[in-house]
Amino acid sequence: MGGLEEGLRRAARLIEESSYLVAFTGAGISAESGIPTFRGAGGLWKKYRPEDLATPEAFARNPRLVWSWYKWRMNIVFSAKPNPAHRLLAVLEERGVLKAVITQNVDNLHRAAGSKRVIELHGSIRRVRCIACGFKEELREPPSEDLPKCPSCGSLLRPDVVWFGEPLPGEALEEAFREASRCDVMLVVGTSGVVEPAASIPVYAKAGGAALINVNPEPNAYTGIADVELRMKAVEFALKISRLLGIEV
Ligand code: OAD
Ligand code: ZN
Numbered sequence: 001m002g003g004l005e006e007g008l009r010r011a012a013r014l015i016e017e018s019s020y021l022v023a024f025t026g027a028g029i030s031a032e033s034g035i036p037t038f039r040g041a042g043g044l045w046k047k048y049r050p051e052d053l054a055t056p057e058a059f060a061r062n063p064r065l066v067w068s069w070y071k072w073r074m075n076i077v078f079s080a081k082p083n084p085a086h087r088l089l090a091v092l093e094e095r096g097v098l099k100a101v102i103t104q105n106v107d108n109l110h111r112a113a114g115s116k117r118v119i120e121l122h123g124s125i126r127r128v129r130c131i132a133c134g135f136k137e138e139l140r141e142p143p144s145e146d147l148p149k150c151p152s153c154g155s156l157l158r159p160d161v162v163w164f165g166e167p168l169p170g171e172a173l174e175e176a177f178r179e180a181s182r183c184d185v186m187l188v189v190g191t192s193g194v195v196e197p198a199a200s201i202p203v204y205a206k207a208g209g210a211a212l213i214n215v216n217p218e219p220n221a222y223t224g225i226a227d228v229e230l231r232m233k234a235v236e237f238a239l240k241i242s243r244l245l246g247i248e249v
Contacts, residue, residue: 004232011213011228012244014185015097022183023089024202025103025110028190028216029234033080035107039192040218055164063156064146070125070159074142077106077125082113085189085234087249088242090114095247099183102176104191104198106161119176121168121198127160136160168197180205187213190234193221 015021027037038045048069052058059066082090090113092098100117101110106125110118128148129136132155148157162168176198180186186205193199199221206212206225214226215237223229230237242249 018185026191084249085238086113088238123161128157129160189215
């Protein structure tokens with residue numbers, strides 16, 4: 001597999017020589033931590049319909065059903081641990097090489113691995129918010145009630161994640177595009193790249209002159225524009241590139 005080895009060497013060189021490296025991550029980076037992805041083999045959207053579970057209309061129609069699905073996902077996320085790919089990004093930041101992680105994930109594993117500058121585009125499944133007042137709360141475990149209520153006003157609480165049809169948190173989105181325009185290398189790990197507006201971020205970085213490294217076992221939306229295409233899983237990438245970079249993850 002000379003192609004992969006050569007690709008890894010080129011990726012290592014790009015990372016070493018970068019002056020402003022930014023990572024962009026999706027569900028694939030957490031797959032090997034045991035968290036199901038959305039698309040592809042074993043993906044959540046193969047088994048469930050997003051319009052029944054991840055829209056404001058679905059929640060208004062059947063909050064019990066939506067909550068039971070989110071509590072199931074919360075249980076998985078709360079018992080998941082960061083893997084070497086999350087740790088690689090945290091170590092690169094600690095060394096001053098990586099400036100930010102932009103993530104579509106709601107699992108908080110980047111922070112759990114030690115990343116400090118994490119831009120969460122789709123919210124956090126470890127947080128709830130009230131549908132009526134401004135109340136928000138970080139969770140330490142999934143709620144025990146079938147229908148969790150706001151302690152401040154009694155209305156329904158919902159997971160603090162972005163559902164289909166909802167806008168992304170404005171500040172996070174602006175920050176993400178700012179980082180994309182500043183970076184000279186963007187490391188894209190484990191995303192299909194099909195959910196807008198997040199999917200446009202690597203395209204925007206590339207248009208601004210950044211080199212793209214695309215880590216994914218399958219072809220994705222960036223396959224045609226990536227400067228280095230690495231057809232491998234996130235953990236294999238992390239272990240191999242860290243050896244080339246002389247760091248431990
Ligand atoms: P997807 O499920 O769409 O894509 C996951 C990607 O990870 C695919 O391209 C897989 O090939 C790849 N993958 C699978 N296993 C991997 C591994 N071990 N290492 C590296 N890559 C692997 O997930 P996202 O692109 O994150 O939105 O999906 C984007 C958004 O769609 C999510 O944030 C979510 C979903 O609906 C919201 O919740 C708003
Ligand atoms: Zn409230």
